[in-house]
Amino acid sequence: MARTPKPLPSLDWLAPRxxxxxxxxxxxxxxxxxxxxxxxxxxxxxxxxxxxxxLSIQLxxxxxxxxxxxxxxxxxHAWACFVVNIYFIQGVLATIDxxxxxxxxxxxxxxxxxxxSALLYVRWKFQHDRKLAGES
Numbered sequence: 001m002a003r004t005p006k007p008l009p010s011l012d013w014l015a016p017r018x019x020x021x022x023x024x025x026x027x028x029x030x031x032x033x034x035x036x037x038x039x040x041x042x043x044x045x046x047x048x049x050x051x052x053x054x055l056s057i058q059l060x061x062x063x064x065x066x067x068x069x070x071x072x073x074x075x076x077h078a079w080a081c082f083v084v085n086i087y088f089i090q091g092v093l094a095t096i097d098x099x100x101x102x103x104x105x106x107x108x109x110x111x112x113x114x115x116x117s118a119l120l121y122v123r124w125k126f127q128h129d130r131k132l133a134g135e136s
Contacts, residue, residue, distance in 0.1 A: 007136060014128045021124060022072060024117035025080070029069055032087060032110045033062055039103050061086065074125040077118040084118070087111040 036058050040046070046054055061083045068076020088111040094104030 008127050008131045011128065011131055014124050014131065018121065018124050018128055021117045021121040025077060025114055025121055026069065028110050028114035028117060029062070029066075029080070032084075032107070032114060033059065035103070035106055035110060036062075043103070045099075072125075074122050074129075077125070078122045080118045081115055081122070084111045084114045088115070 037055070040051060040055050040058065044054070065076055065080050065083060069080060087107055091104045091107030091109075091111055094100040095108060097104070
């Protein structure tokens with residue numbers, strides 16, 4: 001029993017969704033970077049650890065993705081969906097600590113927004129590219 005392929009959405013339907021999901025993913029990406037910077041530089045109690053070491057460890061995965069996200073590369077957005085899970089877990093764990101509850105809640109919400117918007121961008125970008133290639 002063969003499955004009939006589901007038709008692709010029109011380009012008019014995909015174009016605004018691509019723009020919105022990309023804008024949301026870039027906004028949440030930048031918000032996550034700023035949140036980590038501000039928290040670690042101004043509020044975090046690092047218990048004697050060097051600030052630059054903590055920032056390097058936390059920001060390196062995001063900075064590796066930055067060029068691809070800024071260029072609108074769908075594969076970089078797909079990788080961001082994997083990488084952002086680290087920050088989601090860190091946010092959930094930080095929410096448990098009363099001293100870091102606000103930071104944890106913000107990090108969790110921002111990472112969830114980045115995950116969802118990047119995932120939708122990848123889906124719609126590949127559908128858009130398939131439609132441009134002539135697939136119906």
